Amino acid sequence: MTDLDLLATFLEIYRGGSLTSAAARRGLTQPAVSGQLARLERDLGEPLFVRSSRGVTPTGRADELARRIGPHVDQLRSALSDTDDQGAYAGAVHLAGPSELVAARVLPALVPLTTRGLRLRVTLGLADDLLAALANARLDLVVSAVRPTDRSLVATPFVDEEFVLVAPPALARTVDAGLLAADPVKALAHLPLVAYAEELPIIRRYWRGEFGRRPPNHVAVTVPDLRAVLAAVVAGAGVTALPRYLADPALTAGSVELLHQPAVRPLNTLYLATRAGGLANPSVALVHRTLLARSKEWAGL
Incomplete structure (x- = not known):
């Protein structure tokens, strides 16, 4: 052993x-x-x-x-450890992460700690900006979609998010199933995209991972909030790639449909990042421990 x-x-x-x-x-x-x-x-x-x-x-x-x-x-x-839990609940933690995940999963998991006295201050934003703030001691804990490269930071694998390619039913019906199987890039090229950012971070990752190249499609809407991206797709603006936890309610309701069924689910690992030694703070350690424990109940995202 x-x-x-x-x-x-x-x-x-x-x-x-x-x-x-x-x-x-x-x-x-x-x-x-x-x-x-x-x-x-x-x-x-x-x-x-x-x-x-x-x-x-x-x-x-x-x-x-x-x-x-x-x-x-x-x-x-x-x-x-000899950590006094009451002391941990009496502290404050400056937490940061992507707005959608923080709203949908992170804050609901941490609210029980606040009812016992823990104070949370939350910042929302993009991973690179938040990790830089963490390294500069402006944050205590970051939920990050990328693994930090700064050696002063410590990253713990948190949970895997799965990406799905979705479209409103009317646009989904314009895709030729035979061509999709033979040449998916060509089959999907006529569809407008709804993107999170100009660089198409999630969409580009999906196309490259599943189809081996960047998407040639034109971008109809760019909006820096994945919930707004989904709303635009539901309204018929175009197609997009989203974390499954965001897309599932719309898929269940039938307001969007899956455009592509990959042989292997496209996953991205999320991390809990702290500064080296950051978990010596009992309050930060409490939040870190709670999020890791709750993530086991989510069975991925």
Whole structure:
């Protein structure tokens, strides 16, 4: 059986991106951390990180392992810690994330903490801007759609969101099913797009991931709120790619239809990001722990 200390050290390396920072947070020497990592990799029979002069980059196996064990190790640490929960509830946390997810999932999960005294201050925005504010100590915790590259930040895999390609029924009926199977880019090229931003971040990701190229379609509407994107699609403005948790009510109601059924669900991992050492704050640790626990009930997004 793998030692819990090895898994705790692995998580510190994974979240901090370096053996040096992991050693500092674990209170160990760097050779001791290197030895524990080597032992874990030997137990698993495969490498977990690619070493470079800038630190370490996790392998796919490391991503999977962190996703599986992270919440459990955090809960064990919390159970064994001397943290005063009442002190945690008496604090304040400056939380940030994308407006749609914060409204639909994050705030409802955290409201029970506020009824016990925790104070939340919430900022909404784009991942890059919020991660920069986190690194500059203007935020405590960020729900991020991208993994931070700043080595001063620690990222914990949070939940996977699934993307779906949707259209109003009238536009869906204009797509030739045979051509869609043979050449989906050509089959969909006549459809106007409704986008979240000029760079088409979600739509471009879907087209490249599923069809191997950027969309050639013209953009009819650009609006920086995914709920407004969905409203425009329902009204007939065009087609778009959305997280399933936002699209599902409209799909159930029949106001939009799926345009494409991928063989493998297109997923994007969301992260909970803090500054290195940020979870030493009991209130931040409480919010972090609560969100990880609640995300297990969501079965993805």
